[in-house]
Amino acid sequence: MNNSCSVVKAYGKVLVYGGYSVLEGGTGLVVNVDKGTTTKASFSDETEIIVAHIKDKDKLRFAESAVKAARGFLKSDKELKIESRNDEEMNPGSKAGFGSSATSTVSIVASILNLHGVDVVSEEGRRTVFQLSKEAHTEAQGKIGSGFDISAACFGTQFFSKDKIEKAAWPDDWRAVFAFSGKSASTTEFVKRVFGFKEANPEEYSRIMDEYNKTGLEIKSLYEEYVKESNDENLKALMQSIGKSYKIRKNLGVKANVEIETDDDTELLSGIRREGAMVAALPGAGGGDSLFMVCEGEENMKKIKEHLRQKELKVFDNIRVVDKPYEVLA
Incomplete structure (x- = not known):
């Protein structure tokens, strides 16, 4: 049975080192921050995408791409209401660089799949959300990007390369x-x-x-x-x-x-x-x-x-x- 609504939160990132290198198969350390994007997905009479921090509809391309990717995977044309909101720190009046487009994409894809009964927190479910989100994000971004920000939102703090993801610990002190x-x-x-x-x-x-x-x-x-x-x-x-x-x-x-x-x-x-x-x-x-x-x-x-x-x-x-x-x- 489908849920009446689904709420997912995805967390932002910082690429500690490896900028540009990760585009060429190099390794980078990407850590999460404790701020991100929360998305609520629910069934509706007509599809509506509301992204609280975006007023210009032309800038909804990441959200629209995420919805398209999730629907394509589910082979579903059910009408959806998507409500997405960033934590204030993700956009402090200007772009902060914590990966809000990635957290928005991941939280939307995961919330839609979860709404349709997909187990998105299993290992297989996370891999599915990662792949769909990466494809959607790359498409919306003009075919540019390594996917490290999507990977961090899906799997957490890690050493990232195009071929391998390895969990990483952050020193306590x-x-x-x-x-x-x-x-x-x-x-x-x-x-x-x-x-x-x-x-x-x-x-x-x-x-x-x-x-x-x-x-x-x-x-x-x-x-x-x-x-x-x-x-x-x-x-x-x-x-x-x-x-x-x-x-x-x-x-x-x-x-x-x-x-x-x-x-x-x-x-x-x-x-x-x-x-x-x-x-x-x-x-x-x-x-x-x-x-x-x-x-x-x-x-x-x-x-x-x-x-x-x-x-x-x-x-x-x-x-x-x-x-x-x-x-x-x-």
Whole structure:
């Protein structure tokens, strides 16, 4: 018997390292944040899609693509009412980079399938939601993307590559700090321009990406070693490798004439690290959206937040790193 309604929440993401690399088969660490998108699906007399944070119907393409994918899988033409709402932190007046298009897509697909009696929390169900959501999201985004954000929403915090997904632990003593960089960035536009550089300079692009992907695998190995044995030597090696990864990404931006990380950004991030951050970055594709910092302990976290506020940057006090695949609420 069908449910009268279905409610699913999918959680946002941060790609700690591996932006652009994951598009070429490289590895990246993607973690969930505890904010996301909640979608309610119910049967109706006519199909209606309501996305609370979107007023322009032309921007409903992700939601519409998700509904189409779910219906296609179910081979159902039943009329549906879809009501989707982001947590406030997902869109703090501008694009924050926590993956709201992915969480919207996943929560819509999962809620529709759940409404029709599909067990979406089983291993098979999650794989189905992932595949449908990835296809829908890629279609709506113009055939661009690796699917790491969809994967995080479906399976939780992980090491992601196109060929393999491996669960990842977040160290207990690490604290994450988030702030709005003051500018938004178009991931799709950045990727197009990087791929333009790839087309024009294939050999140079290949050399950069080979080093980038190799560094990503090195980070994964060092990270897993640190999680098993968290000593200063392991931490130093890990942070050096992460720093190298971001330098390679910045160089890729310079070569592609894309402001992945400007010199002003580098100066800002270096200042944050001097205040006690082990990692300070414009994560994912870079260019803007949210700043992501990692430190050890509450005191360092307070110090970093105070520094950010002195720089007149908006700090997100109530966002945490979690390991949360989507969940069925009703």
